[in-house]
Amino acid sequence: MSDKGWQSDQLGDVHRRSDKATRVRSMFAAIAPSYDLNNRLHSFGMDQLWRRALVRMSGVAAGERVLDVATGTGDVALAFARRDAEVLGVDFTPELLRIARGKRVEGHPRPLYVAGDAKRLPVADGSFDVVSIAFGIRNVDEPEVALGEFYRVLRPGGRLVILEFSQPGFAPVRWMNRLYCEVVMPRTAALIARDRVNAYRYLPASVSTFWDRGALMGAMGEAGFGAVRSRALTFGVARLYRGDKA
Numbered sequence: 001m002s003d004k005g006w007q008s009d010q011l012g013d014v015h016r017r018s019d020k021a022t023r024v025r026s027m028f029a030a031i032a033p034s035y036d037l038n039n040r041l042h043s044f045g046m047d048q049l050w051r052r053a054l055v056r057m058s059g060v061a062a063g064e065r066v067l068d069v070a071t072g073t074g075d076v077a078l079a080f081a082r083r084d085a086e087v088l089g090v091d092f093t094p095e096l097l098r099i100a101r102g103k104r105v106e107g108h109p110r111p112l113y114v115a116g117d118a119k120r121l122p123v124a125d126g127s128f129d130v131v132s133i134a135f136g137i138r139n140v141d142e143p144e145v146a147l148g149e150f151y152r153v154l155r156p157g158g159r160l161v162i163l164e165f166s167q168p169g170f171a172p173v174r175w176m177n178r179l180y181c182e183v184v185m186p187r188t189a190a191l192i193a194r195d196r197v198n199a200y201r202y203l204p205a206s207v208s209t210f211w212d213r214g215a216l217m218g219a220m221g222e223a224g225f226g227a228v229r230s231r232a233l234t235f236g237v238a239r240l241y242r243g244d245k246a
């Protein structure tokens with residue numbers, strides 16, 4: 001397991017490691033077959049409600065072009081497709097994209113998927129109405145570079161929407177959430193999904209050491225986005241962000 005995923009002693013500084021991208025990709029490749037099941041079980045089905053809230057926050061209209069970055073198994077792409085948007089999903093883990101390509105929503109346009117890096121998106125300047133990224137920005141090494149890319153590929157008037165885990169502000173909820181994420185979830189993930197790459201230890205470690213709300217909103221502003229705003233979901237366990245390109 002040395003070069004795949006994470007060793008326990010590597011989890012203290014995940015965002016500063018030079019091998020973050022390699023380890024993140026090998027971790028997601030290893031858990032790809034059980035990724036959706038783990039999401040549903042560990043969020044008690046809330047993850048799909050959060051993704052739908054992300055789509056609503058984007059204000060997407062039928063026929064608009066959406067780029068879903070770090071699309072994974074395509075659940076956000078499908079939520080946009082349900083609104084009859086034209087969706088392209090990008091991700092750097094082919095094992096997840098294979099699962100995404102097998103999904104569709106009857107009666108709605110099928111999203112397209114392409115392998116690519118959030119830091120060098122394989123699309124033209126100004127070519128999308130909406131860019132979305134769910135539970136992805138925290139996983140990208142150099143997220144400020146990715147934010148610059150999101151700005152580049154949006155047309156003037158385009159919207160960036162982000163969904164990410166967060167630390168609840170109310171202390172008792174924060175403690176309960178920490179107990180659940182740091183103690184319960186890694187154990188159930190090991191049992192259910194035979195997590196051999198410490199993905200469910202990486203998750204709370206990467207959330208607690210990532211940009212907080214102010215830092216993420218500040219970075220969105222630095223990348224050029226205006227009218228930056230944020231909304232808590234489920235007591236602040238997760239958060240939505242939106243920024244607009246003038």
Ligand SMILES: C[S@@+](CC[C@H](N)C(=O)[O-])C[C@H]1O[C@@H](n2cnc3c(N)ncnc32)[C@H](O)[C@@H]1O
Pocket residue numbers: 021024025028069070071072073074075076090091092093096116117118119133134135136139140141
């Ligand atoms: C937690 S998953 C989220 C997947 C999906 N958006 C969802 O809602 O389930 C994080 C995703 O980020 C992708 N990822 C991380 N860094 C990336 C990068 N630099 N470029 C493209 N994808 C990246 C991983 O491959 C993985 O699919």
